[in-house]
Amino acid sequence: MKMPGKVWIVDDDRSIRWVLERALSQVGIETQVFEKADDVLKQLEKSTPDAVISDIRMPGIDGLQLLERIQKIHPQMPIIIMTAHSDLDSAVASYQGGAFEYLPKPFDVDDAVALVTRAVEHAFEQRQESAEPVALDTAEIIGEAPAMQEVFRAIGRLSQSNITVLINGKSGTGKELVAHALHKHSPRSSSSFIALNMAAIPKDLIESELFGHEKGAFTGAAAARHGRFEQADGGTLFLDEIGDMPAETQTRLLRVLADGEFYRVGGHTAVKVDVRIIAATHQDLEGLVQEGRFREDLFHRLNVIRIHIPQLFERKEDIPRLARHFLVRSAEELNVEAKVLKPETEAFMCDLAWPGNVRQLENTCRWLTVMASGREVLVSDMPPELAEQQGAAEVITSNWEHALRNWVDQQLSAGKQGVIDAAMPAFEKIMIETALKHTAGRRRDAAVLLGWGRNTLTRKIKDLKLVVESTEEE
Numbered sequence: 288m289k290m291p292g293k294v295w296i297v298d299d300d301r302s303i304r305w306v307l308e309r310a311l312s313q314v315g316i317e318t319q320v321f322e323k324a325d326d327v328l329k330q331l332e333k334s335t336p337d338a339v340i341s342d343i344r345m346p347g348i349d350g351l352q353l354l355e356r357i358q359k360i361h362p363q364m365p366i367i368i369m370t371a372h373s374d375l376d377s378a379v380a381s382y383q384g385g386a387f388e389y390l391p392k393p394f395d396v397d398d399a400v401a402l403v404t405r406a407v408e409h410a411f412e413q414r415q416e417s418a419e420p421v422a423l424d425t426a427e428i429i430g431e432a433p434a435m436q437e438v439f440r441a442i443g444r445l446s447q448s449n450i451t452v453l454i455n456g457k458s459g460t461g462k463e464l465v466a467h468a469l470h471k472h473s474p475r476s477s478s479s480f481i482a483l484n485m486a487a488i489p490k491d492l493i494e495s496e497l498f499g500h501e502k503g504a505f506t507g508a509a510a511a512r513h514g515r516f517e518q519a520d521g522g523t524l525f526l527d528e529i530g531d532m533p534a535e536t537q538t539r540l541l542r543v544l545a546d547g548e549f550y551r552v553g554g555h556t557a558v559k560v561d562v563r564i565i566a567a568t569h570q571d572l573e574g575l576v577q578e579g580r581f582r583e584d585l586f587h588r589l590n591v592i593r594i595h596i597p598q599l600f601e602r603k604e605d606i607p608r609l610a611r612h613f614l615v616r617s618a619e620e621l622n623v624e625a626k627v628l629k630p631e632t633e634a635f636m637c638d639l640a641w642p643g644n645v646r647q648l649e650n651t652c653r654w655l656t657v658m659a660s661g662r663e664v665l666v667s668d669m670p671p672e673l674a675e676q677q678g679a680a681e682v683i684t685s686n687w688e689h690a691l692r693n694w695v696d697q698q699l700s701a702g703k704q705g706v707i708d709a710a711m712p713a714f715e716k717i718m719i720e721t722a723l724k725h726t727a728g729r730r731r732d733a734a735v736l737l738g739w740g741r742n743t744l745t746r747k748i749k750d751l752k753l754v755v756e757s758t759e760e761e
């Protein structure tokens with residue numbers, strides 16, 4: 288199985304490049320080789336590897352300078368520094384520069400491979416832990432359904448602007464993808480897109496993540512560090528799960544948005560930045576404002592333009608294309624032949640509720656790529672939990688309960704109270720009128736259909752002031 292990972296090898300020595308390239312590709316790591324650090328910096332404007340392994344001594348920019356430059360852009364990227372001798376000075380300098388590891392030459396190829404593998408794994412873990420900006424190589428957004436076309440139109444309309452955007456949508460609907468597309472199609476596209484997920488970092492680290500810190504600002508702050516705001520200078524900062532932002536951070540963020548400057552944690556000099564904010568949430572921010580859990584003034588600052596991303600079941604038309612896209616992608620990742628869905632499997636998938644939205648569909652396709660036995664995916668290949676969900680899906684997606692759910696949601700979001708009192712008469716009216724239609728106006732029979740006594744039905748008709756034709760004597 289292929290290990291998903293991209294590593295750049297930098298060395299002016301051709302034989303070292305060749306040995307590493309071969310050894311790493313044998314374990315399935317994708318590599319790109321560079322003779323000079325300059326070329327690395329150029330390439331970094333276009334793409335990002337998961338880790339870099341670089342020689343320390345090279346003509347032009349040397350390994351340590353390269354380390355420093357990369358760290359400015361990607362502070363979390365693991366970088367392995369190779370030195371010609373196992374000398375202490377280079378080792379110390381490498382670690383001080385923030386290298387992930389130091390590898391003295393000559394080295395054992397297996398050791399080098401093990402080290403690089405560890406660096407790549409580390410990069411993946413970090414990304415998951417701290418929601419480190421993931422290099423989205425395919426910013427392709429699939430969406431032919433009308434509900435998605437609305438979203439595309441919004442991205443198009445906003446393409447010349449730097450305006451703050453609030454993206455609303457349930458988990459896994461593609462909020463980050465849309466945020467990235469907004470950035471890519473904005474005047475800031477040549478600068479960074481930095482993402483930070485409020486729900487993924489411990490509360491007491493959020494401020495230092497956002498604003499950085501000075502050396503010694505708190506225990507463990509061994510060196511000064513740039514925060515995401517500084518990294519995003521000139522570009523876009525994507526604040527995911529903004530509803531989870533702690534109250535104090537909300538206050539600080541509001542001030543930064545108003546003043547365009549901030550202080551690093553433990554710092555006394557104001558740092559000026561020019562950052563476009565795109566925020567996202569799966570929560571009802573108005574509701575949080577009403578409960579006093581989200582600052583109203585911050586809400587209004589963020590809620591300049593709002594884009595709503597529909598749930599997957601609201602754009603069923605896109606499910607087959609999305610599934611095909613994810614099946615092909617998983618097959619590429621795993622280096623196997625892509626699976627195809629039988630028409631009935633496709634139909635089955637289109638009928639599911641997908642509470643985890645596009646991400647759940649993506650994970651399912653990955654699962655199928657590994658688990659389905661044949662090239663064609665049968666309904667019986669589907670993960671068991673999805674097969675069980677189908678009953679629920681029909682209820683949620685195709686009938687009145689879903690509409691009712693939305694209605695209650697809207698009423699409550701609008702601050703209405705006593706919603707049962709508003710809904711119940713409407714519910715009973717529909718029940719009574721429909722039953723009477725079936726019995727051609729005969730109340731006695733309608734009462735039986737409804738499961739009420741005749742007197743109850745008569746009382747309800749009176750209470751609800753229903754105008755019904757009577758075909759029988761009262």
Ligand SMILES: Nc1ncnc2c1ncn2[C@@H]1O[C@H](COP(=O)(O)OP(=O)(O)OP(=O)(O)O)[C@@H](O)[C@H]1O
Nearest residue numbers: 427428429457458459460461462463464645646649
């Ligand atoms: N329309 C789409 N076309 C192609 N891929 C998509 C689409 N929407 C989402 N994806 C993919 O689905 C996954 C989930 O999307 P994303 O992370 O943007 O969702 P999210 O709404 O930000 O989720 P969360 O709220 O849980 O952070 C990603 O891998 C993304 O690339």
